[in-house]
Amino acid sequence: MPELLSHSTAPSATVQQVLRAGLDSLLVARLSSTAERQRGELMVLLGSIHLSPAADRRTLPLCAREGGRLKTGALYKLCSDGGVRDENATFVWHNSAPPRVKFFAWLLVKGRIQCRSNLLRKGILEEDGSRCPICDAHLETPAHIMFHCSFARQFWAALGSPPVADGATLGVASVCPLPATAPARSASTLRLLCFWHLWKHRNSVVFEGLSPSLSWIRKRCRDDATLWRARLPLDHRADVDLWLTYLPPVRL
Ligand SMILES: [Zn+2]
Incomplete structure (x- = not known):
C-alpha cells in the first residue's frame, strides 16, 4: 500500500505501535482517494490481528x-x-552516468517516474489531465515519454536509431534503440544520456512552457556527453566523439 504509506507520519511504525496508537493517529489529516481506500482495506486487516504477550x-x-x-x-x-538479481541491474547501475541519473534510471525501469499516468494512479490527477503534454496522446506513461511520443520518435530517428516497436516497454534494457555503430561497451551510458534528457525536456515543456524542441534536447545531450567523458574509463572516452556525431546541431 505505497500510497497509504506516503501519507503516514511514522512510516517505520511496527504493527504493535499501529494497534496501540490507532492507525489514524499515524496518518496525515487529509488522504487522497486512493489512500482512503487503502486505509479501509488496512483497517479490515488490522481488525483480525491479536497480539500475544509472549516474546x-x-x-x-x-x-x-x-x-x-x-x-x-x-x-x-x-x-x-x-x-534475486534484477534483470535491469546492469543497465541501471553498470554505466558511467552520474549517480542521480542512475537513480532516475532505476525509477524509470520500475515505472515510478512522476509522469501523468502515475499521478492518475495516485489520485492526484483526473483522467482528463493525464494526456501527454507534448503530443496530446490519451495517457502519458514512462514508455510513452521515452519511446512512443511523436517527439521521442523524432528524437531517436534524428539520432540514427532504428524505429522502436509499438509495444516496446522500459522493463527490459534490450529494447532501447541506439544507432548500429554505437559501441556496446558504452551503450548503457549513451542510453541513459538520451533517456535523461527526454525526461528533462518533458519537464521543461510542463513546468517552463518550453515548446518541444529537437535543437534544445540535442544541445543538452551534447553538453552532458562532453561533461560525462571524464566519467568513462580512459580507453572508452573516444566513444564520446562518436556520440557527438549522432547529435550535431539541427535547425527545425
Ligand atoms: Zn506524447
Missing part, C-alpha cells in the same frame, strides 16, 4: 544445525548471495 519467535531454518546450533556457512551464503 517473538524468530528462526532461520536454512541456517540451523541439529541441536539448535547455527550453520555459519549457510548464513554467510544467505547474506552474500541470497537475493
Whole structure:
C-alpha cells in the first residue's frame, strides 16, 4: 500500500505501535482517494490481528544445525548471495552516468517516474489531465515519454536509431534503440544520456512552457556527453566523439 504509506507520519511504525496508537493517529489529516481506500482495506486487516504477550519467535531454518546450533556457512551464503538479481541491474547501475541519473534510471525501469499516468494512479490527477503534454496522446506513461511520443520518435530517428516497436516497454534494457555503430561497451551510458534528457525536456515543456524542441534536447545531450567523458574509463572516452556525431546541431 505505497500510497497509504506516503501519507503516514511514522512510516517505520511496527504493527504493535499501529494497534496501540490507532492507525489514524499515524496518518496525515487529509488522504487522497486512493489512500482512503487503502486505509479501509488496512483497517479490515488490522481488525483480525491479536497480539500475544509472549516474546517473538524468530528462526532461520536454512541456517540451523541439529541441536539448535547455527550453520555459519549457510548464513554467510544467505547474506552474500541470497537475493534475486534484477534483470535491469546492469543497465541501471553498470554505466558511467552520474549517480542521480542512475537513480532516475532505476525509477524509470520500475515505472515510478512522476509522469501523468502515475499521478492518475495516485489520485492526484483526473483522467482528463493525464494526456501527454507534448503530443496530446490519451495517457502519458514512462514508455510513452521515452519511446512512443511523436517527439521521442523524432528524437531517436534524428539520432540514427532504428524505429522502436509499438509495444516496446522500459522493463527490459534490450529494447532501447541506439544507432548500429554505437559501441556496446558504452551503450548503457549513451542510453541513459538520451533517456535523461527526454525526461528533462518533458519537464521543461510542463513546468517552463518550453515548446518541444529537437535543437534544445540535442544541445543538452551534447553538453552532458562532453561533461560525462571524464566519467568513462580512459580507453572508452573516444566513444564520446562518436556520440557527438549522432547529435550535431539541427535547425527545425
Ligand atoms: Zn506524447
